[in-house]
Amino acid sequence: MASADLAPSRSPTDLFGDPIDDSSPLWFKEDLFLSPDFDSESYISDLRTFVPFDTLRSQLQSHLSSLKHELVDLINRDYNDFVNLSTKLVDVDSAVARMRAPLSDLREKISAFRDSVEASLVSLQDGLRQRAEAANAREVLELLLDTFHVVSKVEKLIKELPTVPADWSNGDLNVVEKNHLSNGISLQESESESNVRETQSMLLERIASEMNRLKFYMAHAKDLPFVQNIEKRFQSASRLLDASLGHCFVDGLEHHDETAIYNCLRAYAAIDSTGNAEEMFRTTIVNPLIQKVIPHGPSGLVGDAAGDQLEADFQEIKQYIEKDCTFLLKISSRENSGFHVFDFLANSILKEVLSALQKGKPGAFSPGRPTEFLKNYKSSVDFLSYLEGYCTSRYAVSKFRAEPVYIEFMKQWNLGVYFSLRFQEIAGALDSALSAPNLVVAQTSLNEAGKIPALILKQSITLLESLRACWSEDVLVLSCSDKFLRLSLQLLSRYSNWLSSGLRAWSTGNTNANPGSEWATSAAPEDFIYVIHDIKLIVAEVCGDYIGHVVQLISSCPAEVLDSVKQSILQSGKCLEDIAPVVIKSITESLVEKSVEDLRQLKGITATYRMTNKPLPVRHSPYVSGILRPLKAFLEGQRAAAYLDNTTKTELLRGTAMEITNRYHELASDLVSVARKTESSLHKLRLTAQRRAGASSDVSDNNVSDTDKICMQLFLDIQEYGRNLAALGVDAADIPSYRLLWQCVAPQDMQNTIAF
Structure with a gap:
């Protein structure tokens, strides 16, 4: 196994x-x-x-x-x-045959049942289709019957409209109303006419409701021959309804019949004919009123217009609106009345006003005269605000502003061109002032109270006037605030660049390399006092009251916008403020150059004591008193006394003193170094000559050398220089270069003690 x-x-x-x-x-x-x-x-x-x-x-x-x-x-x-597994698999085919027979019978039965079900399904679907067709046919028949009944009903109701007296349309009723208190018959007639209008308006509202149903039916059956056949009847009924409704609406407006107007508005809303109501009100009520204010014809101006000023016209139009239009506006703005579909403010009143202005006063929209244009624009905006006062909600205001006639009215005011003209006017004035070849002094003396005048240079005055003009009531348009803000920043930048360019030309001595710096060629250091004074005042104004004024004008903007505006103006003021130290540096350089001319005289000290028998000096050199003379004269001058504050004077004094002392130290240290080298060389030559001659030196160590005399003279000079600095208010010991100069020339016993 x-x-x-x-x-x-x-x-x-x-x-x-x-x-x-x-x-x-x-x-x-x-x-x-x-x-x-x-x-x-x-x-x-x-x-x-x-x-x-x-x-x-x-x-x-x-x-x-x-x-x-x-x-x-x-x-x-x-x-x-x-x-045993293989031995048990015996007679499998016969077993399969025995199982196949019942399965085949079951398949045949299922197939027969499926055919029966499919036949029943087809029969059922045919029945449902026939039923749907019958239902559709019934619906069409009912629709046609309803259409026919409604058409007949509308025609019958139109025939039932009461006959309107002929004198209703020519205004005779106004005479009746005026005399109704004195005539009882007239009062009775007036009440009868009011009842007729009310009955007529109610009937018109009912007809309008039926017409709305008729429109619905005809819209759903517009392709059917029957509906096409009654189209003429429908159009005829529509024309009769429009005519009757229009007459009743106008009659109600003329007599201030609230019930009639209310019913007519509901009728107009029912037939979706709000435009007809708005146009009827515009042509019959608003147009005659506007014609009284702005006479015009279909083709243009009629008669003589009293200029292009609109303020008085808008005031008169407001009075007419309050008197003759408020009645309808209040009715149409009632809550839950369904009259929100009407917009008499835009499509009746504003539309007629715009048409009258375009035909009667087209020059009012011209920005060629900016002052008149701005007055007319502000009057128009005020008029729009007045109309918005009749809106009962924010949604109504938004809807009013979104109307095409409102947008068209605002497009008439070309604010872009207006700003361009103002830009040329404001920026051109500053550019013209900055193009002057020199600094123009507009005010140089103190006023009666002894106070410093606001600004001195004509260029600075023009800048401040231009900045204020950007936000003045006679120039600013709030919708263009961003443009005027940019113009303000450009004006400050232009003035700052003008100063910077002139200062660069002053320091380099080449005005041709910096366009706009011609004024620097004729400017004296004293003229820069005016520049410093004006810069400080302009920065104080711009970063103070000016920002407050601008923010107050645009206070309706979000907080982040206001912060950005503040920061932009402060940044421009900071850029202008940063120029003041540069101006002070330019003055310092000029004063230092004048002082250096006297400092160069110290070179004569070497010739005075070299190879001479002069004794040690006992007093300072004459040139010392002239070193600080330019600085003293500048600070004690009338301009500095009047226009420089103490802080600026102190900064200018210390900066100039330190720079002069630095130059003094450079010249003195070079002089002493050369003297010592020369003395060392001469001493070596003497020793060599004596050695060759075999003679002993008669030079005693106690003899004073020429270098010692030179250093003593320089020491006396810097002592006097220190006293002069102290007289101006500067402690020489606080200047590092003075301490180095002292250590360079002072005797050994006084090296560590600075005393005058």
């Missing part, structure tokens, strides 16, 4: 009881082979990333061998069942 040939399974221990190492590595998972979605290629590719191929192959072969052994063990264990 096969079982005899198969090797028995080995025990997990050998004969001596030692365990056999059959454990698999951790990376080898045998359970993965039993997974339904096991893929051999992906499994091997994943393992090969960290397991060598030989190791993987060896492990797989080992696993295969173990599976074979396990299979053999299973067969040996259930060998009898394995052999």
Whole structure:
């Protein structure tokens, strides 16, 4: 038997009881082979990333061998069942044939039942289709019957409209109303006419409701021949309704009949003919009123117009609106009335006003005359605000502003051209002032109270006037606030560049390289006092009251916008303020150059004491008193006393003193260095000559050298220079270059003590 040939399974221990190492590595998972979605290629590719191929192959072969052994063990264990399996599979074909017969019968029955169901379904669908067609036909028939009934009803109701007296249309009723208190018959007639209007308006409202139904029916059956045949009847009824409704509406407006107007408006809304009501009100009520204010004809101006000013015209129009139009506007703005579909403000009043202005006063829209244009524009905006006062909600205001006639009215005002003209006017004035070849002094003396005048230079005055003009009531248009803000910043930038360009030309001495700097060629250091004074005042004005004025004008803007405006103006003021130190530096450089001319005289000290027998000096040189003379004269001048504050004076004084002292130290240290080198060379030459002659030196160590005399003279000079600085209010010991100069020329016993 096969079982005899198969090797028995080995025990997990050998004969001596030692365990056999059959454990698999951790990376080898045998359970993965039993997974339904096991893929051999992906499994091997994943393992090969960290397991060598030989190791993987060896492990797989080992696993295969173990599976074979396990299979053999299973067969040996259930060998009898394995052999009997084939012997039990006998007469399988006959069993299959026996099962096929009932299955075939079942299939035939199911097929027959399906055919029966499909036939029933087709029959049912045909019945439903016929039923739907019948229902549609019935609906069409009912629609046609309803249409016919409504048409007949409308025609009957129109015939029932009461006859309107002829004198209603020519205004005779106004005479009756005026005399009704003195004539009882007239009062009775007036009440009778009012009842007729009320009855007529109610009937018209009913007709309008039926017409609305008729429109609905005809819209759904417009392709049917029957509806096409009654189209003429419908059009005829519509014309009669429009004519009667219009006459009743106008009659109600003329007599201020609230009930009649209310019913007529509901009728107009029912037939979706709001435009006809708005046009009727415009032509019959608004047009005659506007003609009284702005006479005009279909083709243009009629008669003489009193200029192009609109303020008085708008005031008169407001009075007419309050007197003759408020009645209808209040009715149309009632809550929950359904009259929100009407917009008499835009499509009747504003439309007629715009038409009258275009025909009667077209010059009012011309920006060629900016002052008149701005007045007319502000009057128009005020008029629009007045009309918006009749709106009962924010939605009504938004709806009014979104109307095409409102947008068209605003388009008439060409604010872009207006701003361009103002830009040329304001910027041109400043540019003309800055183009002057020199600084123009507009005010140089103190006023009676002894106060400093606001601004001195004509250029500065023009800048401030231009800045104020941008936000003045006679120039500013709030809708163009962003443009005027940009213009204000450009004006400040233009003025700052003008100053910077002139200062650069002043420092380099070349005005041709900087266009707009011609004024620097003729400017004296004293003229820069005016520049410093004006800069401080302009910065204080711009960063103070000017910002407050601008923010107040645009206070309706969001907070973040206001912050941005403030920061932009403050930044421009800061840029202008940063120019003041540059101006002070230019003055300092000019004063230093004048002082250096006297400092150069100290070179004569070497010629005075070199190779001479002059004794040690006992007093300072004459040039010392002239070193600080330009600075003192500048600070004590009338302009500096009047227009420079103490802070600026102190800054200018200390800066100039330090720079002069630096130059003094450079010249003195060079002089002393050269003197010492020369003395050392001469001393070596004397010693060499004496050695050759074999004579002893008669030079005693106690003799004073020429260098000592020069240093003593310089020491006396810087002491006097220090006293002069102290007289101006500057402590020389606080200047680093003065301390270095002192240590360079002072005697050994006074090196560490600065005393005058």
